[in-house]
Amino acid sequence: MVPRTVKSVPVEEIVNFDEQIDLFKKMLADPTEQCLMFIRAAGGRGKTCLLRLMRHYCKERAIPSCRVDFRGEPYDSPHLTLARRMCQELRLSPRHLAEALWPLSSHAVGARDVSVRIEGDVTSSNIITTGGDVYQCEQVVIHVSPTNESLRQPYIRNHLRRAFGADLSELAAAKGRVVCFFDSLEDISSEEESWLVEALLCPTAEGELKDVIVVTAGRRWPSELEEWDWEDHAHLVPKLPLMDKQQVREFASRVGYEITEAELEFCWRACRGGKPLYMGMVVKNLRATMEVRP
Amino acid sequence: MTEITERITPEMSEEEVLGVILDEIMARAEPDVAEAIRFCAIPHWFNEEIIAWLRGEGLKPSQRSGEILAALTELTFVGPYYERGWAYHENVRDLLLRRWRERDGEGFKELSGQAAGYFEQKLGEGKAALARLFAAVRQVLGKVETLTEDEREEYRREHMYHLLATDPEQGFELFRGMFNRAREFYQLSTCALLLELAEEQEAHLSTEDRLWLRLRQGQLARASAQWPEALTIFEGLWREEPSPSLEGTLANDLGSLYKAMGEWERAIEYYERSLTIKDKVGDEHGMAVTFNNLGLLYQDRGEWERAIGYYERSLAIDERVGDEHGMSTTFNNLGSVYQARGEWERAIECYARNLAILEKVGDEHGMAIAFNNLGEVYRVKRESERAMEYYERSLAILEKVGDEHRMSITFNNLGFVYKDKGEWERALEYYERSLAIDEKVGDERGVAVSYNNIAELHLYQGRLEEAVPLFEKSLEMLERIGDKPNADTARENLEIAKQEFEAKKGQV
Numbered sequence: 001m002v003p004r005t006v007k008s009v010p011v012e013e014i015v016n017f018d019e020q021i022d023l024f025k026k027m028l029a030d031p032t033e034q035c036l037m038f039i040r041a042a043g044g045r046g047k048t049c050l051l052r053l054m055r056h057y058c059k060e061r062a063i064p065s066c067r068v069d070f071r072g073e074p075y076d077s078p079h080l081t082l083a084r085r086m087c088q089e090l091r092l093s094p095r096h097l098a099e100a101l102w103p104l105s106s107h108a109v110g111a112r113d114v115s116v117r118i119e120g121d122v123t124s125s126n127i128i129t130t131g132g133d134v135y136q137c138e139q140v141v142i143h144v145s146p147t148n149e150s151l152r153q154p155y156i157r158n159h160l161r162r163a164f165g166a167d168l169s170e171l172a173a174a175k176g177r178v179v180c181f182f183d184s185l186e187d188i189s190s191e192e193e194s195w196l197v198e199a200l201l202c203p204t205a206e207g208e209l210k211d212v213i214v215v216t217a218g219r220r221w222p223s224e225l226e227e228w229d230w231e232d233h234a235h236l237v238p239k240l241p242l243m244d245k246q247q248v249r250e251f252a253s254r255v256g257y258e259i260t261e262a263e264l265e266f267c268w269r270a271c272r273g274g275k276p277l278y279m280g281m282v283v284k285n286l287r288a289t290m291e292v293r294p
Numbered sequence: 295m296t297e298i299t300e301r302i303t304p305e306m307s308e309e310e311v312l313g314v315i316l317d318e319i320m321a322r323a324e325p326d327v328a329e330a331i332r333f334c335a336i337p338h339w340f341n342e343e344i345i346a347w348l349r350g351e352g353l354k355p356s357q358r359s360g361e362i363l364a365a366l367t368e369l370t371f372v373g374p375y376y377e378r379g380w381a382y383h384e385n386v387r388d389l390l391l392r393r394w395r396e397r398d399g400e401g402f403k404e405l406s407g408q409a410a411g412y413f414e415q416k417l418g419e420g421k422a423a424l425a426r427l428f429a430a431v432r433q434v435l436g437k438v439e440t441l442t443e444d445e446r447e448e449y450r451r452e453h454m455y456h457l458l459a460t461d462p463e464q465g466f467e468l469f470r471g472m473f474n475r476a477r478e479f480y481q482l483s484t485c486a487l488l489l490e491l492a493e494e495q496e497a498h499l500s501t502e503d504r505l506w507l508r509l510r511q512g513q514l515a516r517a518s519a520q521w522p523e524a525l526t527i528f529e530g531l532w533r534e535e536p537s538p539s540l541e542g543t544l545a546n547d548l549g550s551l552y553k554a555m556g557e558w559e560r561a562i563e564y565y566e567r568s569l570t571i572k573d574k575v576g577d578e579h580g581m582a583v584t585f586n587n588l589g590l591l592y593q594d595r596g597e598w599e600r601a602i603g604y605y606e607r608s609l610a611i612d613e614r615v616g617d618e619h620g621m622s623t624t625f626n627n628l629g630s631v632y633q634a635r636g637e638w639e640r641a642i643e644c645y646a647r648n649l650a651i652l653e654k655v656g657d658e659h660g661m662a663i664a665f666n667n668l669g670e671v672y673r674v675k676r677e678s679e680r681a682m683e684y685y686e687r688s689l690a691i692l693e694k695v696g697d698e699h700r701m702s703i704t705f706n707n708l709g710f711v712y713k714d715k716g717e718w719e720r721a722l723e724y725y726e727r728s729l730a731i732d733e734k735v736g737d738e739r740g741v742a743v744s745y746n747n748i749a750e751l752h753l754y755q756g757r758l759e760e761a762v763p764l765f766e767k768s769l770e771m772l773e774r775i776g777d778k779p780n781a782d783t784a785r786e787n788l789e790i791a792k793q794e795f796e797a798k799k800g801q802v
Binding site for chain 2: 044048069071073076103105106149156158162189191266269275278281282
């Protein structure tokens, strides 16, 4: 058998996510639309791919976006660490967060005066001490230890939550829209989820965070979904579409094969009626190494 | 070869179909690529170096390892994993691992051991002299990649994860240490991730270790204030007739859970059960912990004598086994009971002994708290100079470590000292410094208390027009946040101020 090279074509380019993408576009375009979208689907249905497509759409239009995957990455003290990560991805200079965190930052250790002022905008800002020292806001935020005992105080957490909200709102006001994507929701820890609900989902649902869109994807809904009347505030996407036979044919063609009817039938059966993960494996990987005969 | 089309039937489950497809992909791939597809399922993620290591090339990948990685990344179930490398889709990885464990348990263990060796090498923490030598040579050659602290943590977790499969006893010991450390620093998401990793390897653990794992799940749920979930886990464990050692700890955890839920009698019942069991198995350290917990419970109930009795029993054990951390905690608790009872000298003695331990172990933050506590005792004893001395020492450390919340408390306490001395202006100065921090960090309760304290100063000096609105603001905030005791004080103060205000108006 002669190994053949196949073209690299991401499955998501073929799966028909039009309905979900259209909804997302509507959320971006229409200020009266709900700003939350929760996607729930089993493994292998293309959740990650769909988020990638949505993010690509944002990038093409210079809409700031961030993506957090909860798989394998713990965010202890999320009001610091998750907020910090999101700011980095959004290229947001965290003015309010830095000011709130200043007393806990290692830059402030030993400083007699605790009062500082902030200069700059959402893309670049500095903290200036009364002694004239200048620190980038990003650096101040980085130089806070997640194990700092003060971070456990409820009012500090609230303070940081509000500060992050203020930063995010300013970015949204400056750029028009900000989109936050969260993937692998089934792997989120309870403290991370509490933060997500309190810092982003509720303020977005209640209109407190304006022009911020949040999309979550996972094998489950956010855990507090039942306790809240989310349907009034969020688009719930309870399943993702399977690929139809035409899409399987198209995918095969894109990776370099003109598939026969018999082969199509086989692939369709093997990928359990168009499940994207299986489809990719059958058509691309298997087809690359063997001839499929009916 | 049987055609794949014949092997996939409509009756097959999704997982079975996935298995057939995977088998076929591996059967048709180059042998070393097929082997790599299998062993790359062992770690949670992989890169060229890991492939090389698992192929027995050490840490220097050959050209072939690079080619194998390139082949793997072409597979549609392989995707990028942060900036570290690549990972399989969970469904594929889960299936590969499960089948491997079932079909070739020994081979799986062997390769897990190799994976553990990789992360051990990378951490430079290997026991083998070879590992150190290897690291030294790489350092000389300038090839040592310094891992960031986050990376080191991740490599430690991966090391522990693979060790759980190859040497479950050592792996579980590592897990226990990492979990306890994360819990001590309140890293709840890390605790959750560690539990998830250990659960993945649960099949390799002994029955006893599996039960300990569930106990940790309960402890995490309790720490996350998920009490019903914690209770379900603890009660489930209780029914499984755990070993005496586990039972003792479990009873203590159930006691703490019931205490948090406000069910004091059940909490006492479980703490006492825990003591009986721990006594039987000779777990002295565990007994000291439970005595201390009982002390806290009776202290919360205002039963001072009983609280002192339990703290003293805890202390006696800590002293005998030389547990300085335990002694420090118990001396502090004991000091606070004596302080509440007005036994100043005894309180001072306990705080001073706590301070001596903290100094010895170099716990600066703990020292700041102890200095403040000592200051507070001297303040109520009306020994202003000594009180101020301790507050100042506390402040110096708090400023250094950046603990603004406690700085605000100490400023407030200093304000009290000056108020007691009748130095109103200085008292006001400190209350205002406390208020400024509370406002800055958004501590509503602190702000409300400071308003009340400042208003009191105005009241003492007869500035009733200024006192009344401040008391009102304080009362409104305290009622809003539900701080009843302080709201009662503010209300009383407001009444007095209003009465005096009316009386003053009458005089005029």
